Amino acid sequence: MSEGQIKKFMYINRKAPHGTVYALESLEVVLIAAAFDQDVSLAFMDDGVYQLKKGFNTKGIEVKNFQPTYRALDDYDIQKLYVEKEALAARGLTEEDMCVPVEVRTRAEIGQLMETQDVILSF
Amino acid sequence: MKIGILINEGPYTHQATDSAFLFARAAIEKGHQVTRVFFYHDGVNNATRLTEPPQDDRHIVNRWAKLGQEHGIDLVVCVAAALRRGIKDENLAPGFRISGLGQLIEAGIQADRLVTFGD
Amino acid sequence: MLHIVNKSPLDRNALDTCLATAQPGGAVLLIEDGVYAATTGTTAAARLTQAMGQVKIYALKPDLDARGMSDHVLQGVELVDYGGFVDLVAEHPVCQSWL
Numbered sequence: 001m002s003e004g005q006i007k008k009f010m011y012i013n014r015k016a017p018h019g020t021v022y023a024l025e026s027l028e029v030v031l032i033a034a035a036f037d038q039d040v041s042l043a044f045m046d047d048g049v050y051q052l053k054k055g056f057n058t059k060g061i062e063v064k065n066f067q068p069t070y071r072a073l074d075d076y077d078i079q080k081l082y083v084e085k086e087a088l089a090a091r092g093l094t095e096e097d098m099c100v101p102v103e104v105r106t107r108a109e110i111g112q113l114m115e116t117q118d119v120i121l122s123f
Numbered sequence: 124m125k126i127g128i129l130i131n132e133g134p135y136t137h138q139a140t141d142s143a144f145l146f147a148r149a150a151i152e153k154g155h156q157v158t159r160v161f162f163y164h165d166g167v168n169n170a171t172r173l174t175e176p177p178q179d180d181r182h183i184v185n186r187w188a189k190l191g192q193e194h195g196i197d198l199v200v201c202v203a204a205a206l207r208r209g210i211k212d213e214n215l216a217p218g219f220r221i222s223g224l225g226q227l228i229e230a231g232i233q234a235d236r237l238v239t240f241g242d
Numbered sequence: 243m244l245h246i247v248n249k250s251p252l253d254r255n256a257l258d259t260c261l262a263t264a265q266p267g268g269a270v271l272l273i274e275d276g277v278y279a280a281t282t283g284t285t286a287a288a289r290l291t292q293a294m295g296q297v298k299i300y301a302l303k304p305d306l307d308a309r310g311m312s313d314h315v316l317q318g319v320e321l322v323d324y325g326g327f328v329d330l331v332a333e334h335p336v337c338q339s340w341l
Contacts, residue, residue: 007232012338014259022131025164028203032224036232046259086262111263115243119231120338122239123131123164124332131341138274142248145304149324155332236331238246239339 007118008039013048014122017066018058023051024066026123031069034076041080041117042073043110044102049087054099070100082110126150127230128160131241133168134183135176140169143240144186151194159197159230160187162219164241167205170198172216188218199226244334245297248274248341251286256340261293271322271330272301280306281314294318302327 011030017023033040044052056067073081083102088094095104105113114120128147132139147157162169174184191198198219200210205221215221231237245264249256257279260270270293272280279286280301290299303321306312315321322330331337 009228009231014256014341021164025204029163029224029227033228036225036228038228038232045263046255107259107262108265111265114263114336114338115265115268117336119237120336121129121227121231121237122339122341123241126331138248142273145324146327150328150331153325153328155328236337238331238337239341240248241339241341242248 006037006039008116009033009041009119009121010114010117011040011042012120012122013042013044013051014046016047016050017056018061018063022123023048024064026121027066027069029121029123030073030078031076034078040078041082041113042078043082043084043113044087045084045107045110046087049083049091049093052083052098052100052102053093054097067099073100082113084110124155124236125158125234126155127158127234127237129227129230129237129239129241130160130162130166130169131164131239133165134174137242139240139242140166140183140187141181143238144183144190146238146240147196148190151190157194157196158234159199159226160191161227161230162198162200163204163224163227165208166241167200167208167210170200170205170216170219171210171214173214174216184216188216191218201227243268244330244337245270246337246339247272247276247279248339250275251279251289252284257286258289260340261289261297264293264297266296269298269300269330269334271327272299273305273327274302277301277305277309277311280316280319281311282316283314287316290316291318300326300330
């Protein structure tokens with residue numbers, strides 16, 4: 001594939017925020033990716049759905065609150081945010097708990113989306 | 124085939140970098156081209172020249188540098204992740220270079236496959 | 243597509259999510275601690291065996307050998323070396339590591 005062509009990049013997030021740095025550092029990748037004009041989508045599965053649970057208040061643990069960055073994704077033209085239906089249900093969460101507009105999809109549907117990608121990055 | 128590799132964990136704690144190394148070496152033996160290895164998260168710790176394993180252990184940093192030099196692999200350490208963890212040009216091992224996250228995206232665009240190793 | 247799992251199914255849910263997500267015709271490669279899923283008598287074995295009807299299961303032999311588990315390999319799992327790992331990556335248009 002030559003330069004200038006658009007590839008489909010999917011970022012899979014399966015880890016909870018704060019306990020490890022993966023959520024924050026994968027968000028940094030996504031923001032950089034936006035500058036490359038690729039077709040970007042994000043999938044939040046398993047504990048990754050906790051990254052979008054609205055209402056982060058990180059003052060007490062003295063780390064940067066990166067949740068507002070998810071709300072900025074739209075400004076970067078990143079609108080495809082998929083959240084795993086089974087993961088929400090298993091964690092007592094609903095779409096209303098999410099800090100940004102998302103598309104709720106089953107694992108099987110996310111699996112189908114994965115098959116259509118050129119590059120999948122997971123953190 | 125052009126193959127890019129992403130390594131998300133440091134040496135000696137997780138198996139990720141060992142698996143990635145053995146995968147890269149096998150890919151080269153099969154005639155593929157490993158174009159770039161991108162070190163992210165704690166993976167940046169694979170690039171410090173201060174690493175001194177016991178003599179009877181594998182030298183993870185040096186063997187990456189050697190494989191890179193022999194086969195023209197671009198060994199790129201993420202600048203933001205590196206600075207957070209105290210990896211700078213003054214302690215960077217030879218054969219590695221520090222650059223931005225854009226190099227990871229570029230690897231994904233230019234390579235035919237991108238394989239991630241992590242925890 | 244190729245799914246790569248490096249976690250023990252007795253410790254993490256990576257394999258379960260992978261198997262629930264993988265589409266028919268796909269391949270799953272077990273590496274590192276993921277190879278414990280390819281062994282007999284575990285509480286995860288039935289799930290893996292069931293998945294074999296839909297996806298092809300591979301395990302990295304050097305990782306089984308290193309863990310002393312090569313004498314416990316589940317029937318239907320195909321063993322590969324690092325060269326076989328490379329071939330699987332090349333054969334499938336995209337791969338996902340279930341970290």
